[in-house]
Amino acid sequence: MGNPLFFATAVKKTTTPEEIEAVLAxxxxxxDVVDVDVTGGSGNTTLRVFIDHPDGVDHExxxxxxGLLDRYLKDHAVExxxxxxxxxxxxxxxxxxxxxxxxxxxxYGPVQGQRNFTGFLIDAGENGIVMDLGDRVIELTYDQVAxxxxxxxxxxxxxxxxxxxxxxxxx
Numbered sequence: 333m334g335n336p337l338f339f340a341t342a343v344k345k346t347t348t349p350e351e352i353e354a355v356l357a358x359x360x361x362x363x364d365v366v367d368v369d370v371t372g373g374s375g376n377t378t379l380r381v382f383i384d385h386p387d388g389v390d391h392e393x394x395x396x397x398x399g400l401l402d403r404y405l406k407d408h409a410v411e412x413x414x415x416x417x418x419x420x421x422x423x424x425x426x427x428x429x430x431x432x433x434x435x436x437x438x439x440y441g442p443v444q445g446q447r448n449f450t451g452f453l454i455d456a457g458e459n460g461i462v463m464d465l466g467d468r469v470i471e472l473t474y475d476q477v478a479x480x481x482x483x484x485x486x487x488x489x490x491x492x493x494x495x496x497x498x499x500x501x502x503x
Contacts, residue, residue, distance in 0.1 A: 349422060352381055352401070359400055362386060363393075366415040367422055370408075377408045382415040389414035417484035424474065427456035430482050437463065437480040443472060450483065 349368040356363050362385060369380040383389055383397055394412040401410050421427050421435065430453050437449045449472070451465035460473035 347379060347404070355403075356397065356400055360397065363397060366426065367420040375407075378411060379404055379408050380411045380413070382413055382420065384415055384419075418481050421480040421482065424456060424458060427453065427461050427480070431456060434483040434485060435463070435480055436483055437461075437472060438478045439472065439476045440478045441476075443476060444470065 347368060347370055349365050352368050353365045356365065364384040365381065366384050367380075367382040369382075371378050371380065379401070381397065381401065383393070385393055394414075397412045398410055401412070404410050419426075421430055433453055434451070435453045439447045439449070441447065443449075449463060449465060449470065451463045451470075454462040454464050454469065456462075460471060460476070462469060462471050
């Protein structure tokens with residue numbers, strides 16, 4: 333799998349995922365805007381748009397989406413890419429599709445004495461999520477979640493030709 337695909341070309345800091353979704357909705361309703369990130373400053377900003385599609389994300393799709401975002405090109409660089417394996421979870425449907433997977437959640441403020449949670453997503457509903465942290469189960473509302481993403485872990489499989497599990501160099 334490796335790195336997400338990128339298509340870069342030549343946004344204001346307040347550009348939101350909802351704004352980008354509205355731009356793409358009519359022309360490409362099947363494109364899911366996973367995240368929007370605006371970086372840089374002083375006339376040197378980059379608008380990064382992470383998209384998903386039921387048929388996957390390839391270079392051609394990134395080019396088409398970039399073309400639909402041409403209104404942003406006069407003031408900002410625009411990068412359109414797949415969200416990669418450790419994709420951000422932003423909408424309730426993103427969380428729901430990640431049920432059973434390992435995720436990381438950072439909250440706006442402390443919840444039960446901490447702000448960073450890593451565990452398995454048990455459930456996602458209209459108002460929030462339920463996570464298994466290993467030592468306890470926690471419920472978080474979407475209003476508490478500042479940032480969340482899926483975590484990718486390589487499976488413990490035998491290496492080629494040795495029939496044994498690979499050991500970490502740090503062991």
